[in-house]
Amino acid sequence: MPARPFHLAWFGAGGFGVKSWGRTWSGRGGSDWADPQLWIDIAQALERARFDYIIIEDSSYVPDAYGSSFEAYVRSATATPKMDPSVLAPLMAHFTTRIGVVPTLSVTEYQPYMLARKINTLDHMSRGRTGWNIVTSSSHRAAQNYGRDELFEHDLRYDMADEFFDLACALWESWEPDAVVLDEETGTWGDHTKVHTVDFDGKFFRCRGPLNAPQSPQGRPVFVQAGGSPRGKRFAARSANSVISGVEGGVGAMTQFRADVRATAQEFGRDPDDVKVLFMTSPVLGETDEEAHAKRERQQRFAEAHPELGLLHLSRHSGIDFARWDLDEPIPETATTNGHQQMLAQAIGRTPREILRKGTGSLEFVGSPDTVAAQMDEVMQEVGGDGFLIANFDLNRRYVSEIADGLAPALQRRGLTRTDYGSAHFRDNLLEF
Numbered sequence: 314m315p316a317r318p319f320h321l322a323w324f325g326a327g328g329f330g331v332k333s334w335g336r337t338w339s340g341r342g343g344s345d346w347a348d349p350q351l352w353i354d355i356a357q358a359l360e361r362a363r364f365d366y367i368i369i370e371d372s373s374y375v376p377d378a379y380g381s382s383f384e385a386y387v388r389s390a391t392a393t394p395k396m397d398p399s400v401l402a403p404l405m406a407h408f409t410t411r412i413g414v415v416p417t418l419s420v421t422e423y424q425p426y427m428l429a430r431k432i433n434t435l436d437h438m439s440r441g442r443t444g445w446n447i448v449t450s451s452s453h454r455a456a457q458n459y460g461r462d463e464l465f466e467h468d469l470r471y472d473m474a475d476e477f478f479d480l481a482c483a484l485w486e487s488w489e490p491d492a493v494v495l496d497e498e499t500g501t502w503g504d505h506t507k508v509h510t511v512d513f514d515g516k517f518f519r520c521r522g523p524l525n526a527p528q529s530p531q532g533r534p535v536f537v538q539a540g541g542s543p544r545g546k547r548f549a550a551r552s553a554n555s556v557i558s559g560v561e562g563g564v565g566a567m568t569q570f571r572a573d574v575r576a577t578a579q580e581f582g583r584d585p586d587d588v589k590v591l592f593m594t595s596p597v598l599g600e601t602d603e604e605a606h607a608k609r610e611r612q613q614r615f616a617e618a619h620p621e622l623g624l625l626h627l628s629r630h631s632g633i634d635f636a637r638w639d640l641d642e643p644i645p646e647t648a649t650t651n652g653h654q655q656m657l658a659q660a661i662g663r664t665p666r667e668i669l670r671k672g673t674g675s676l677e678f679v680g681s682p683d684t685v686a687a688q689m690d691e692v693m694q695e696v697g698g699d700g701f702l703i704a705n706f707d708l709n710r711r712y713v714s715e716i717a718d719g720l721a722p723a724l725q726r727r728g729l730t731r732t733d734y735g736s737a738h739f740r741d742n743l744l745e746f
């Protein structure tokens with residue numbers, strides 16, 4: 314039994330769009346994708362498995378980075394369609410009671426007041442189970458949908474995010490916690506002396522405030538963040554309650570990444586235990602280890618036979634058109650991006666074919682639920698914490714059940730993950746251990 318269990322969260326890759334279609338276990342995924350029921354089913358299954366939270370990924374543009382055309386993206390339903398995660402989030406919260414629900418909202422697309430108001434509303438409606446996946450966007454195409462020619466420069470986006478974050482927090486706290494008095498005898502619903510303007514006048518944003526609603530159950534939402542570049546990591550260490558990472562390079566790189574985030578959090582005067590670093594992975598499970606390995610081999614063969622499907626993501630995140638790239642030509646040192654810098658840094662020196670062969674995230678786990686649980690235990694003991702972010706880019710109900718009803722109970726039997734939630738609020742559960 315470990316001193317501290319670890320956390321599990323889910324990354325809803327591809328956002329509120331087509332999750333799986335045209336494959337053996339897709340079901341009606343190609344036509345029913347706009348029905349929120351799949352997400353409600355997933356949230357309920359993960360709550361049964363005692364996951365801390367589920368992220369709804371997002372971006373708001375139709376990509377054309379690969380082949381300079383929408384064609385491949387629309388044809389394969391890759392990264393498009395995507396609908397608004399903040400409309401889906403309250404439904405998932407309504408049909409669950411404990412799991413945290415984390416929509417993705419971008420600081421370069423929202424105005425701070427609008428975002429603070431939306432998140433405050435969601436936290437009230439979910440009774441304290443709302444998080445915010447803080448992103449800065451990564452494509453000029455998104456910026457062009459919001460009236461600009463280009464996305465702001467990479468590090469500048471994080472400077473803006475720092476200021477956006479401070480303003481949003483001021484708005485969330487513009488009503489003191491006891492501003493609502495509900496005194497029927499004096500006819501006083503609220504005490505106006507406890508409601509304050511924020512009068513924020515920053516480099517990028519201005520806002521008078523106050524927010525036009527009282528503090529929500531958590532006050533501030535749970536902050537989730539994924540920046541992996543040096544500047545991204547600083548932003549995360551300053552603000553995030555949970556950092557999600559796809560860092561590659563094995564257990565050593567994971568240990569180093571977590572140590573960096575924790576040390577930087579401490580520099581900001583924070584308790585490093587208040588920042589839970591979760592590593593992305595997509596375990597491949599079978600009844601037996603042999604079956605799981607055979608499944609992984611089939612997945613690899615599929616990826617090699619359909620390289621375009623993997624390259625679509627690589628292109629849209631880096632802005633590099635891999636339709637014009639030789640699959641066996643290594644990505645040179647000179648490659649740069651204003652998009653996902655950590656991803657490109659990890660791709661340099663490798664060929665697209667090598668990248669495609671690799672599984673999702675930081676580490677591969679392949680085996681029966683019991684084998685994978687044992688491997689996860691070993692990795693977490695070495696890394697020191699704090700858990701895993703499960704993701705799958707071809708997501709169907711069968712996979713969700715393999716994780717929720719196969720892997721999660723195997724982890725619980727070993728005392729590695731929680732068997733119940735200790736609190737009603739998302740942040741309290743996340744910081745429980």
Ligand SMILES: Cc1cc2nc3c(=O)[nH]c(=O)nc-3n(C[C@H](O)[C@H](O)[C@H](O)COP(=O)(O)O)c2cc1C
Pocket residue numbers: 324369370371372417446447448449450451467538539540541542543544545546557558559593652653654655656
């Ligand atoms: C696990 C994970 C999930 C992410 N989810 C989103 C998302 O939903 N929307 C988005 O625009 N960016 C998303 N990103 C991108 C990050 O927010 C960030 O822009 C990216 O990691 C590049 O940051 P960097 O340049 O600091 O490395 C995600 C990244 C990772 C690793």
